[in-house]
Structures are given as C-alpha cells and as structure tokens.
Amino acid sequence: MRNPQLNKHGELTHLISTEGLSRDILQHILDTAQTFVPLAERDVKKVPLLRGKSVFNLFFENSTRTRTTFEIAATRLSADVFNLNINVSSAAKGETLLDTIANLSAMQADIFVVRHESSGAPYLIARHVSPDVHVINAGDGRHAHPTQALLDMYTIRHFKKSFSNLTVAIVGDVLHSRVARSNIHALTTLGVAEVRAIAPLTLLPSGLAEMGVKTYTDMAQGLKDVDVIIMLRLQNERMRGALLPSSHEYFKHFGLTQEKLAYAKPDALVMHPGPMNRGVEIESAVADGPQSVILNQVTFGIAVRMAVMSIVAGASS
Amino acid sequence: MRLHLKNARLIDPAASVDRVTDIWMAGGRVASIDHAPDAFTADRVLDVAGKVVMPGLVDLSAQLREPGFEYRATLESELRAAMAGGITSLVLPPDTDPPLDEPGLVEMLKHRARQLDQVNIYPLGAMTVGLKGETITEMAELTEAGCVGFAQADRPVSDTRVLLRAMQYAKSFGYTLWLRPLDPWLARSGVAASGAYASRLGLPGVPQQSETIALHTLFELQRAVGVGLHICRVSSAGGLALIQQAKAEGLPVTCDVSINHAHLTDVDIGYYDTHYRLDPPLRGQRDREALRMGLAQGTIDALCSDHTPVDDDGKQLPFAEAEAGATGLELLLSLAVKWALEDKVPLLDALARVTQGPARVLALSAPAMPPIGGLSVGSPADFCVVDLDAYWTVDRQSLLSQSQHTPFLGMELPAKVLATGVRGRIIWESAR
Numbered sequence: 172m173r174n175p176q177l178n179k180h181g182e183l184t185h186l187i188s189t190e191g192l193s194r195d196i197l198q199h200i201l202d203t204a205q206t207f208v209p210l211a212e213r214d215v216k217k218v219p220l221l222r223g224k225s226v227f228n229l230f231f232e233n234s235t236r237t238r239t240t241f242e243i244a245a246t247r248l249s250a251d252v253f254n255l256n257i258n259v260s261s262a263a264k265g266e267t268l269l270d271t272i273a274n275l276s277a278m279q280a281d282i283f284v285v286r287h288e289s290s291g292a293p294y295l296i297a298r299h300v301s302p303d304v305h306v307i308n309a310g311d312g313r314h315a316h317p318t319q320a321l322l323d324m325y326t327i328r329h330f331k332k333s334f335s336n337l338t339v340a341i342v343g344d345v346l347h348s349r350v351a352r353s354n355i356h357a358l359t360t361l362g363v364a365e366v367r368a369i370a371p372l373t374l375l376p377s378g379l380a381e382m383g384v385k386t387y388t389d390m391a392q393g394l395k396d397v398d399v400i401i402m403l404r405l406q407n408e409r410m411r412g413a414l415l416p417s418s419h420e421y422f423k424h425f426g427l428t429q430e431k432l433a434y435a436k437p438d439a440l441v442m443h444p445g446p447m448n449r450g451v452e453i454e455s456a457v458a459d460g461p462q463s464v465i466l467n468q469v470t471f472g473i474a475v476r477m478a479v480m481s482i483v484a485g486a487s488s
Numbered sequence: 489m490r491l492h493l494k495n496a497r498l499i500d501p502a503a504s505v506d507r508v509t510d511i512w513m514a515g516g517r518v519a520s521i522d523h524a525p526d527a528f529t530a531d532r533v534l535d536v537a538g539k540v541v542m543p544g545l546v547d548l549s550a551q552l553r554e555p556g557f558e559y560r561a562t563l564e565s566e567l568r569a570a571m572a573g574g575i576t577s578l579v580l581p582p583d584t585d586p587p588l589d590e591p592g593l594v595e596m597l598k599h600r601a602r603q604l605d606q607v608n609i610y611p612l613g614a615m616t617v618g619l620k621g622e623t624i625t626e627m628a629e630l631t632e633a634g635c636v637g638f639a640q641a642d643r644p645v646s647d648t649r650v651l652l653r654a655m656q657y658a659k660s661f662g663y664t665l666w667l668r669p670l671d672p673w674l675a676r677s678g679v680a681a682s683g684a685y686a687s688r689l690g691l692p693g694v695p696q697q698s699e700t701i702a703l704h705t706l707f708e709l710q711r712a713v714g715v716g717l718h719i720c721r722v723s724s725a726g727g728l729a730l731i732q733q734a735k736a737e738g739l740p741v742t743c744d745v746s747i748n749h750a751h752l753t754d755v756d757i758g759y760y761d762t763h764y765r766l767d768p769p770l771r772g773q774r775d776r777e778a779l780r781m782g783l784a785q786g787t788i789d790a791l792c793s794d795h796t797p798v799d800d801d802g803k804q805l806p807f808a809e810a811e812a813g814a815t816g817l818e819l820l821l822s823l824a825v826k827w828a829l830e831d832k833v834p835l836l837d838a839l840a841r842v843t844q845g846p847a848r849v850l851a852l853s854a855p856a857m858p859p860i861g862g863l864s865v866g867s868p869a870d871f872c873v874v875d876l877d878a879y880w881t882v883d884r885q886s887l888l889s890q891s892q893h894t895p896f897l898g899m900e901l902p903a904k905v906l907a908t909g910v911r912g913r914i915i916w917e918s919a920r
Contacts, residue, residue: 175759190688269804289806290690291760312808313690352690377693378684 175297182486185306186479187293188315190356197360201325203478204471210247211470220481221250224281228254229271230309231287236445237309241284241318244476250282271438272296275407280304282480290314290349305483313347318479319444320353322472324361326464327399330440332450334358338365340393340435342373342425343403343452346414350444351403355445369393370425373414390425394434402427402443405452418451427453432462440464489913490514491869492530495537501840502543502862511541513869516911521865532914536873539906542839543602544576544870545820545861546846548744549720550795551813552578552609554597555630556585560888561797563600566817569889570607571916573793573818574872574905578607579850579862581666582614583641584735588615589625591633598634606915608860608870610850612639612666615654624654626763627663636854637665637718642767646672655713664716665852667706669727670768674698679808681723681771685754691808694769699727707734710741719743721794723768725778732787733898742849743787745822746794747816752895762803762810765893766794783841784833790846791827793820797891815889818882822891822901825876829902835876870910878904 174191178184183196210216226245228238230313238254245252257271267275268287272301275283282305285293291310310316324334331337345351345368358366359382369387379386380473387393392401405421415421415441427441441453441463449455489511498521499506512520512528519525550570570578580597582588587599594611601609613635617623620643627638638658644667645651654669658665675698678688682693703719707730710717720890722728722743734741748766753773757764763774764770782788796813803810820842828838847861884892908916 172758267801268806269802287806289808291808293804294759295804295806312806313688313692315690349690352688376687377682378687381684445761 175294178486182363183482185293185297186317186483187297187306187308189317189320189353189360190283190315190357192360193311194360194362196323197324197357200321200475200478200482201328203482204325204474205308207474207477208471211473216245216247216429217249219249221245221248221484224250224484225279226250226252226282226284226480227280228252228284229257229275229286230255231257231285231292232310234286241309241476244473245479247473248477248480250480262268268292268295269299272299273393276300276304277354278434282307284309286310288312303487307479307483310349312349313352314349316349317353318472318476319350320357322475323354323401323442323444324357324467325471325475326442326468327440329467330464331398334361334363337398338367338396339363339399340367340369340397341400341401341403342369342390342393342427344405344409345370345403346374346376347406347409348403348421354401355382355384367397369395371415374409390431391434394431394480397435397439399440399442400427400432400435402441402453404444404446405448422451426451427457429454429456429460432457438462445469490529490531491909491914492528492533493541493873494533494535496541497539498863499540499542499836499839500863501836502844503864504767504836506836512865513912516869517867518863518867518869525627528613534873534907540874540876541863541871542634543861544872544908544910545574545842546850546861547575547795547817547820548576548579548790548792548846548849549581550793550817551581551583552799553797554584554600555593560799563604565888565890566795566797567601567604567606568888568916569815569817571908572888573906574821574874574908575817576607576870576872576908576910577847577850578609579636580609580611581641582612582639583619583643587614588612588618588635589617589619591626591629594630594633594635606910610636610854612637614638615640615665616645616650616730618725619643621647621650622903624650624657627658628661630662631661631904635665636850636857637666639720640668640669642668643670644668644670644702651705652709652713655709655715661713664718666718666720666853668720669699669706669722671698671701674701679765679769681754681769683754683772685757688758689760696724696726696771699724699768700730703727703730707739710739714740716740716852718853721749721768722779722788723749723775724771725775728778728782728787732782732906735787737896740852742789742852744790744846744849745783745788746791746792747819748794748814748895749776750779750791750827751823756895758808760807762805762807763814763893763897765807765810765812766814780827780831783827784831785839788841789849791820791824791841792846793817795889797889798893799891803893813845814894814895815887815891817889818887819894819896819901821874821905822880822903823896825903826901869909871909872905873907874907875904876902880904
C-alpha cells in the first residue's frame with residue numbers, strides 16, 4: 172500500500188504523520204525551514220511563494236495557538252487564509268465531516284490545515300479531496316502532530332547540530348499524546364541513538380518497544396545522561412478515570428524540577444510543545460531557565476510550517 | 489417439488505461422505521441417494537456434473553436489522569444475500585430495535601420469515617429486558633414463541649449477580665445462553681485490539697484480558713450452575729485456550745469464530761480503513777493462527793459470518809467514530825474454503841464448520857428442533873450446489889446484501905454458490 176502522504180512520484184503531497192516518511196523528506200523539510208528562519212528578522216516578512224493560493228484552517232477541535240502559527244506561516248507565504256472554527260458551526264449542526272470537506276472544496280481551497288479529535292481523520296479527508304488539494308495535519312486525536320514534531324526536530328538540530336549521538340527522553344502522558352508519537356517516529360527516522368519514554372504505567376501505551384522506545388517509570392533513571400528532554404502537557408481530565416491520583420503527586424514524581432534536570436547532561440535541552448502547566452509537569456525555574464528552548468520552538472514553528480506548506484503546494488498533482 | 493440431482497459430488501460432513509452420486513428429493517426431504525426411489529417422477533432434473541452438492545450452510549450469527557434498522561437492511565434483502573451464500577439456516581441475535589425481549593416481537597419476526605418462505609431463521613431471545621442487563625426476560629414464553637437460546641448480543645451484563653441468576657433460570661428450563669465474552673469495563677471506548685498497532689494509530693485499545701476475564705467469570709459461574717453456554721465470537725489466543733480447558737474439563741460449552749477473525753489481523757486496518765472496524769476488534773497474527781488451529785481441531789465448533797450490515801454513512805467517518813460491523817452472508821462459504829486451501833484442512837472438516845458443527849450447536853441449544861445440517865436419507869432437503877473451482881471477485885455489484893461494507897472487498901475468493909434449496913425447493917439460482 173502506498174503511503175497516502177506521497178504522490179506517485181514519491182513527493183510529499185499531504186503531511187499527515189511523520190511515520191513512514193524517509194529521512195530525506197524530513198531533512199528536506201528542515202533544510203527548507205532553515206531558509207525561512209531569517210525572514211522573521213526582515214522588515215518585509217513575506218515571500219510570494221503561495222500568492223493566490225487559499226489555505227483553509229479547519230479546526231474541529233479548538234486551538235488558538237496552533238491555528239495562529241499556521242495562519243502566520245500561510246500569510247508570510249502570501250496565501251489567503253480562511254479560519255473556520257468548525258467546532259461551533261457545521262459539525263454542531265450535524266453536518267458530516269465529508270460533507271464539510273466537499274463544501275469547502277467547492278470553494279477552491281488549495282490547502283486544508285486540519286485539526287480533529289479523531290485519530291486518522293486527516294487520512295479520511297485526504298482520500299476525499301481532489302488530487303491538487305493538500306492536507307496538513309495540525310493534530311488528530313492521539314495519532315499525530317507532525318508539524319510539532321518537525322519543529323522539535325528543527326530545534327534539536329539547531330542546538331545539537333546532529334541527531335546521531337543523542338539520547339532523547341519524552342516525559343509524561345505518552346498514552347494520549349500525538350506529539351509523542353510523531354516525535355518518536357521522527358527521532359527514530361533521523362537516527363538518534365536512543366528514545367526514552369518516562370511516565371507511570373497508566374500513561375504509557377503498550378507496544379512502545381516495537382516503536383523503538385525504552386520505557387522508564389523513574390525520572391532518575393530515565394533522565395540519566397540524556398541530551399534532550401521533551402516534556403508533554405498533562406491535561407486536567409487525566410486526574411479522573413483512575414489514571415493519576417493527583418497533580419500534586421504527579422509533579423512530585425514526574426514534574427521536571429531543577430533537581431531532576433540535574434540527572435541529564437549539563438547541556439541538555441528542555442522542550443515543551445505548550446501550553447505549559449507550570450507546577451504540574453514543569454517548574455518555572457526550569458521552564459524559564461537557561462536550558463529551556465521552549466520559546467525557540469515557537470519561533471522555529473512558523474518557519475517549519477512555512478516549509479511544509481510550500482513543499483506540499485509544490486508537489487505535482 | 490420432486491427434485492433429482494444427477495452426477496453430484498455429494499459432500500456431507502455429518503455422514504463423512506464425499507463421492508459422486510445421484511440424489512432424489514421429495515416432500516421437503518432427501519428421498520434417496522444412489523438408487524432412484526420406486527416410481528419417482530422428478531419435477532426437475534438438474535445435471536450437476538463436476539459440481540458439489542452439500543448441506544445448506546448454518547450461520548450462527550447474522551444481524552438482519554429487522555425490526556428497527558430497516559434503513560440498513562431488511563429481511564428481504566438479507567435473506568436474499570443468505571440464499572446467494574448457500575445459507576439455509578440463520579441464527580439471529582436479539583439486538584434489534586426494540587430488542588427481542590417479548591414473545592410478540594419474536595412471533596412477528598417468525599411470521600415475516602414464514603411469509604417469505606425462504607431461509608430458516610432461528611431467533612435468539614434477549615437474556616435481559618431491553619438487553620439492559622438488569623431484569624431477566626420471560627425465557628419460557630420466548631422459547632414457545634420460537635427462540636432457540638438467549639443472548640445479550642454485544643451488550644455484556646456487568647452485574648455478575650444478574651448473570652448468575654440468568655444462568656440459574658435458564659438452567660431450570662434447560663436453555664442455553666449464547667454470550668460474547670467481554671468485560672465491559674476493560675473494553676469501554678476501545679476500538680482496536682490493544683497492542684503496538686493500536687498504539688501507533690493512536691486508537692483506544694481493547695485488551696485481550698477483556699475477553700479472558702469475561703471467560704473466567706462465565707466458566708466459574710457455569711461450574712456452579714451447570715447451564716449450557718455457547719461462546720460467541722472468540723477473538724484471542726488466550727480466550728481460545730480457556731475454552732479448550734473448559735471443554736476438556738467437561739463443561740457444556742460450544743463456541744464460534746467469525747470469518748473476519750479467521751482471516752484478518754489488526755495491521756490490516758492500514759490507514760484507518762473503516763471496513764476493518766469490527767467488534768470484537770481484530771487481533772494479532774498469533775491470535776489469528778490460534779483461531780485457525782482451533783477451528784481445524786474442532787475446539788471451535790463453527791465458523792460464522794457475523795453478518796452486520798452497516799450503511800455508507802456509518803463507515804465514512806473517522807475510524808473510532810465509524811460503526812462496527814461487516815457484511816458476510818455471501819462470503820461464509822468462500823472464506824471457509826479459502827481457509828481450507830490455505831491451511832490444507834481436509835475439505836470435509838472445513839465444510840463441517842459451516843454445516844454439521846453449527847447445526848450441532850443449535851441442536852444442543854434447542855433439542856426439540858428437527859435436526860439440520862446433514863443430507864442423509866430422511867434429512868430436510870436444505871442444500872446448496874457449489875462450484876468449488878470457480879473464483880469470484882467481491883465487489884459492490886456482486887453482493888446482494890443491502891450493505892456492501894466488508895474487509896474482503898476487491899478480493900478474489902474461491903467457491904461459487906450456483907443454487908440453494910430449502911425443503912427440497914430451489915429458492916435461489918445464480919444468474920448463469
């Protein structure tokens with residue numbers, strides 16, 4: 172079965188998951204992003220690569236921040252951007268996902284940026300749009316958040332130059348995290364030495380070993396000598412349903428404090444996809460400390476999203 | 489109708505018969521084999537040289553969606569599909585709308601089927617009122633109305649005391665319970681088998697323990713009560729091992745597996761193909777191999793279609809939101825033959841799992857019912873004529889069911905049903 176993200180020439184036509192993409196494609200996205208980074212420093216922050224193209228932001232699940240970064244990225248590429256907050260419009264009136272897509276396709280969209288609460292929804296959309304329309308996944312259920320993973324990779328490459336000798340720890344709610352899954356695939360494809368996941372067993376999905384991940388339930392062991400720490404957001408609703416007893420106990424054992432950070436290498440990077448819960452998964456001294464690259468991630472995120480949009484839009488139909 | 493089938497290759501697993509012969513049918517029964525009965529004038533003579541005549545298939549689970557879900561399927565559309573699949577007897581689970589928890593509903597269903605006068609239908613009554621798992625139904629009344637056993641479909645009883653009482657009550661009358669082994673808490677909100685594949689896809693998982701824990705509970709209560717149990721849709725190697733132990737121990741247990749689970753695994757889901765959204769979910773390769781082995785050895789008594797018509801709207805959704813189920817009536821025979829060819833299972837054994845095996849399950853559950861599933865002299869003349877060497881492609885044109893959603897869409901399968909007969913009367917013939 173052909174990877175639905177690639178066209179018959181093997182070019183990236185949709186970005187739905189980092190899984191199954193070659194190292195070359197990932198590197199190409201990062202290299203392209205690098206050319207967009209200096210743009211932010213210029214007076215005129217626009218390039219005309221997507222002039223005349225229409226980008227539709229379809230957010231079936233609310234997220235102001237991610238939507239805004241896509242909006243900025245598309246605007247800097249000179250595209251016309253339309254934001255649709257589906258959550259409060261058609262879906263609430265009972266329109267099916269495919270009807271919504273058919274309607275918006277009739278408005279001559281070129282790129283759909285989709286966030287959906289159901290894992291796999293962007294594949295369904297990609298199967299039903301015409302061949303010259305591109306789908307970019309901005310997060311689907313627990314499955315994937317590929318632009319977040321790519322901006323994480325960009326950040327790691329920026330500071331560490333190479334992936335080959337790195338040990339990366341992902342800490343927190345891996346079970347529900349699309350960021351974790353996309354990062355795991357990207358990191359293993361780019362050839363890091365080791366990927367670790369650290370969390371209580373209630374937050375670790377089965378089958379991580381098959382994905383090339385070593386699991387730990389103890390921060391002291393899991394963080395030992397790591398080069399990069401990717402913290403995950405812990406949502407409040409996880410305190411219900413017998414996954415965790417309290418945020419207090421979680422922070423005590425799995426929250427990233429300066430004390431626990433000391434287990435990692437002295438130059439370890441601290442990353443977080445945001446929005447952060449200070450005092451739940453990370454303490455402020457670490458989040459705002461010298462090893463934190465959390466705000467760099469945000470800046471690079473725009474360049475990475477510009478790169479992804481320009482690459483998929485350039486793929487032949 | 490007096491029927492003479494000439495030059496047939498008669499395959500009858502119940503009698504261990506596989507040979508070329510002539511068969512005569514009259515008065516709805518098999519009148520004679522090998523020698524023409526005295527003074528027999530056939531209304532119709534069919535020369536079936538090179539073709540197989542076998543007992544009509546007995547399918548232990550097919551949802552026909554009537555009453556309540558006629559937009560998905562009707563008795564007419566699905567019984568046609570059954571006939572095209574060579575099926576002459578169908579067991580219907582009780583999860584219609586309303587569920588089959590009152591004698592009147594069962595009588596109406598039987599009446600509708602009698603009017604159509606085609607395939608034999610055997611409804612299962614709801615074990616609890618509204619399938620809610622709270623109050624047991626009038627099992628004796630429902631049996632008088634035509635129910636052959638009692639079931640909860642895919643709604644397991646979470647209150648163990650209700651389960652125990654249902655077993656005790658059923659045992660008092662000698663009824664059998666047809667239950668899916670499913671721990672409702674562990675299975676809750678899961679849409680794929682727990683494991684590496686579900687984790688990668690980010691789909692909530694159903695652990696194997698949801699099946700094994702439920703089986704432990706069922707067998708432990710059964711040991712105390714002694715009621716007959718038919719375990720529906722075993723899906724895991726662990727579950728099968730427990731059933732094997734229970735049988736070895738002498739508990740009155742039978743079980744079935746669906747065509748989907750005998751052939752597919754979770755990785756077939758691919759990129760969220762909703763045709764593979766099934767209940768129970770597809771498990772791993774080790775599970776599938778164990779199920780096929782159990783089927784070959786007879787630990788699993790029957791292969792069933794688990795026919796569950798779903799309309800297009802129910803499938804064109806993100807995987808987790810899509811409705812579970814697949815059409816299967818027209819695939820049952822072909823998938824039994826495919827399994828036999830792939831695993832080199834003797835044809836008589838393979839066909840027994842869709843004829844004699846399920847017929848025996850029914851006979852244990854409803855002892856008063858006239859025996860079916862064989863083609864000896866005196867048996868009901870329920871049969872099908874099959875071209876074992878022909879291949880056909882599963883596509884939307886070839887399927888008669890109102891739902892054409894099946895994981896096997898586009899596949900080429902062996903064995904084509906040419907004709908189906910019930911009570912000595914041909915009720916369906918293929919176009920060519």
